[in-house]
Amino acid sequence: MMEPQDNIEEDDTAASAPPPRSLPRQRVSLQKSSVCSRSYFMVVMVFFHVYIINVIALLLYVHYNNGSNAITANRDFTSRDNSHKDTGASNPQTPADSGFPRNMHLPRIEGIRVGHVQKVSLVPGKVHEMKTLSLKPLLFEIPEFLSEEECGVVVHLAKLKGLMESQVMVPEGQEELNQQLNLSPEEIFNFLDLNQDGQLQPHEVCWQSSVSVKPWFCSLARLRKCNVWLYLVFISVCVCSFTLCVICNLIRSQLVRNSRHTWLYQGQGAHQVLQDLRKRVTHLTRLPSSLVELSEPLQIVRYEQGGHYHAHHDSGPVYPETACTHTRLAANTTSPFQTSCRYITVLFYLNNVEEGGETTFPVADNRTYEENDVDLLDTRKHCDKGNLRVKPIKGTAVFWYNYLSDGRGWVGEQDEYSLHGGCVVTRGTKWVANNWINVDPDYQRQARYQQFVSQQQETQEQEELISELNSDQHIDRHQDL
Ligand SMILES: O=C(O)CCC(=O)C(=O)O
Numbered sequence: 001m002m003e004p005q006d007n008i009e010e011d012d013t014a015a016s017a018p019p020p021r022s023l024p025r026q027r028v029s030l031q032k033s034s035v036c037s038r039s040y041f042m043v044v045m046v047f048f049h050v051y052i053i054n055v056i057a058l059l060l061y062v063h064y065n066n067g068s069n070a071i072t073a074n075r076d077f078t079s080r081d082n083s084h085k086d087t088g089a090s091n092p093q094t095p096a097d098s099g100f101p102r103n104m105h106l107p108r109i110e111g112i113r114v115g116h117v118q119k120v121s122l123v124p125g126k127v128h129e130m131k132t133l134s135l136k137p138l139l140f141e142i143p144e145f146l147s148e149e150e151c152g153v154v155v156h157l158a159k160l161k162g163l164m165e166s167q168v169m170v171p172e173g174q175e176e177l178n179q180q181l182n183l184s185p186e187e188i189f190n191f192l193d194l195n196q197d198g199q200l201q202p203h204e205v206c207w208q209s210s211v212s213v214k215p216w217f218c219s220l221a222r223l224r225k226c227n228v229w230l231y232l233v234f235i236s237v238c239v240c241s242f243t244l245c246v247i248c249n250l251i252r253s254q255l256v257r258n259s260r261h262t263w264l265y266q267g268q269g270a271h272q273v274l275q276d277l278r279k280r281v282t283h284l285t286r287l288p289s290s291l292v293e294l295s296e297p298l299q300i301v302r303y304e305q306g307g308h309y310h311a312h313h314d315s316g317p318v319y320p321e322t323a324c325t326h327t328r329l330a331a332n333t334t335s336p337f338q339t340s341c342r343y344i345t346v347l348f349y350l351n352n353v354e355e356g357g358e359t360t361f362p363v364a365d366n367r368t369y370e371e372n373d374v375d376l377l378d379t380r381k382h383c384d385k386g387n388l389r390v391k392p393i394k395g396t397a398v399f400w401y402n403y404l405s406d407g408r409g410w411v412g413e414q415d416e417y418s419l420h421g422g423c424v425v426t427r428g429t430k431w432v433a434n435n436w437i438n439v440d441p442d443y444q445r446q447a448r449y450q451q452f453v454s455q456q457q458e459t460q461e462q463e464e465l466i467s468e469l470n471s472d473q474h475i476d477r478h479q480d481l
């Protein structure tokens with residue numbers, strides 16, 4: 001664009017003939033127009049560049065917006081609208097025979113109002129009463145869910161199987177050990193996540209830091225493992241010395257939980273009481289049996305006198321990048337974040353506790369949460385300040401939803417009000433059992449998992465049939481406790 005102007009000037013200077021009289025005026029006007037063209041040119045260029053920058057910005061915006069839409073679409077995948085398509089005809093991966101209907105909706109029991117009692121039929125010839133204890137979380141109590149004998153059988157089986165410490169003390173020098181072991185962030189996370197719910201509660205983190213400043217107690221833990229006699233000497237010293245006992249209690253109160261537990265398989269071949277219990281839970285929750293059957297085994301917990309479980313969520317929040325422990329195998333994901341995706345907790349009381357040991361829901365129905373300054377998570381100190389406490393009565397079951405509904409019949413966000421814990425057992429022992437129903441908030445992942453399991457079962461059945469035919473021997477089913 002500069003060239004025409006230059007040419008004009010060159011043409012002017014090249015003119016060798018004496019300039020006509022009008023030339024100076026013409027030259028002045030030429031110079032004027034040159035100045036105008038330059039500013040015009042500058043303005044045009046500025047506009048041109050602004051235009052180009054705008055176009056690039058627009059393109060970048062569209063590009064990234066599409067990207068985030070993809071993420072949103074991925075998240076929406078958990079919604080029923082999408083799952084209709086994704087698990088339906090458009091998804092050849094979800095077979096009709098995987099026990100996972102294409103339009104599965106999770107029924108959710110209505111609480112109506114606190115104190116509302118509804119009759120439920122769980123076993124032939126008996127009607128149970130189910131009382132709404134709170135709406136946030138949706139929490140119910142069912143007295144006589146188990147008979148006295150059934151409670152006895154479950155406790156007996158747990159004793160036979162043997163219980164392990166629910167939370168072990170952490171040895172000192174943990175960091176150096178980590179370096180030696182070369183633990184990945186995921187492994188360290190799982191290690192810190194004492195209750196394995198996929199998230200780190202303040203107590204879990206606090207416990208780690210308290211360990212580092214109390215090496216003396218860690219030595220106690222080591223001695224306990226290594227030398228029973230030395231440990232007994234320590235225990236005697238603790239019993240005799242008032243000061244030491246105070247410190248012991250302090251440390252115990254810092255544990256997230258002070259209990260022992262074991263797991264009991266409830267599938268084919270398990271004790272009839274355990275199988276019956278699972279069927280009853282299916283009726284109670286009104287969930288598809290395939291979901292209940294593929295959930296965690298029954299967890300039995302024993303608290304000695306002084307035992308507790310600080311307030312916690314049984315399952316953590318689920319983001320698109322969070323994997324569920326139960327569907328992980330089939331999810332084809334390498335996400336370091338995982339949670340147990342326990343949609344429902346059914347808690348059974350297996351004995352009557354002499355004193356204490358209530359299950360607390362400190363923020364249920366949000367009546368006192370805002371006003372309280374105290375640490376409501378501390379079930380040793382502040383159980384009485386929580387909103388709701390359930391007294392453990394032998395045979396009673398309580399159950400609640402750890403997740404809200406997504407409004408379309410599937411699992412939504414974590415229900416923060418489902419925070420709960422076990423108050424300290426002040427006299428006697430406490431036996432409880434947890435039946436957790438695992439559902440992946442991502443419908444597609446749950447579908448793939450169920451498909452995966454049914455394929456495995458088919459292969460196993462085929463193999464069993466072949467080996468039966470080959471050896472012509474009867475295969476005894478494994479009788480698992
Ligand atoms: O012991 C209780 O009352 C509650 C137990 C509990 O929350 C659990 O085991 O996750």
Ligand SMILES: [Fe+2]
Binds near residue numbers: 313314420
């Ligand atoms: Fe719990």
